[in-house]
Amino acid sequence: MTRTLRLRAALGAVLAAWLAGCAPQPVRVPELAQGPRRARFEVALAARGAQSVADAELSAWASGTALPDLTGVEARLMLVAPDAFRLRVASLFGTALDMAARGDSFTAYVPPRRVALETATAGESLGVADPGGLGYRMWSGTWRPPDAAWRDAVWEDSLLVLRWAAAADSVRCAIGSNGLPRWVEMGRDRGRSIRADYQSWTWIGGLAWPAVLSVRDPRGAYGLRCRVRSVQFRRSADRSRLAVEVPEDASHVTREQLKRAIARLGKL
């Protein structure tokens, strides 16, 4: 083969490869079989659920018709399985909000206003039962549908939607083709409800973890979008780090007063 022929052959091969690349690609249709999706969900859930403690940095933006325009904030988050978390919003100018929940107990302290809310029975006093468990499940994406929920699951487009009851709440959870929760809705009777959208996930050593999470009520009164990063897992936690220290001279306030204090945090 002469040099010219070799050149033509090479050009022909390149052209054929380029044309092949331009050809319509087969569209991958999400698999609509429950078995594989459940298997993927349970493997991923087991991996996340095996992490006893997770520390992370958080960027968060609150929004909603019931809130003034608030600035984005940076926070530290600690999750301790199965039912505890602590969230501390801090910046160059100090701590704006420190809150923690463990099971049904809840503490929030707003240092700039020196106001705090402490309760051991959040279900009764705040109307949110088990805030510790709720926060842990939401930020870690560890929703655990019972077997019955899989039996009654329905397809909504490519999402497999499961429904079950948890205490007084009803839960709906949509699972994507990758076996990860796409969104979760929780509601009580016809009253309050909340929806969490898992907008993206990150992989940490092969383990899927929520990376962008958006939480809102259906009326759009309150919403929070969180971007989670620098996630680190640990086997155990010093439980004292879950405790928010409230100064003795802090004023103790109601839920509504706390909400107002947080809404006024715009001032340095």
Add this chain to the structure above:
Amino acid sequence: MNRIRLLALVVLLGPVGRSRAEPLTAVEPVTRTLAERLRESGRAEVQIERLVLDPISGRTQAALGLLVLEPPDRAAIEFPATGERVTLRADGGEWLQPDLRQMIRLDAGDAAGASRWWELLLRPAAAGFAARRKSERRWTLIALAHAGLAADSASMTLAADGLPLRLEISEPPAGHEMYRFRGWKFSKPRGRAPFVIRPPRDFEVVRLH
């Protein structure tokens, strides 16, 4: 007015500290050297290391930055690793937060609240501060309740040359942060422009309420 406030504080705190603490004084002895150098040059620049105890991880987080002071009212802090910058002036300031892709515009009131301790470095004769000597080079600084801001205290350590070496700010009940100062440099002032941050194109610009 400032003297009256100081006198009131001395009366209030006097009985507590009578047995062992030094009396409250003006802050002038603490900031004298810095004030003189600033008066001669017009601008100070110093490397800072900010150390903050994170009660969640139990670790101390460190960040290296730069503090610039230009009397009578301009201060700027920058942390190159994150790109976070704050400028403070008498008429307000800006706070650039690249992680959040936002820039907060501060009004004069915000800036006054944010710059309390930096104001003391800028204007040693500023109203509303007092000091108590703890040792030869260590002082407790007290910011009196003023213009809606609660009373506050901090601890200042001076280097052998009389310039600030360490500023420690406590945030009750458990918060603690420390600024270490290293390599003070003095030069001619550069004017207002370096103390005004223009937002990058894709950043959200917001005001505090």
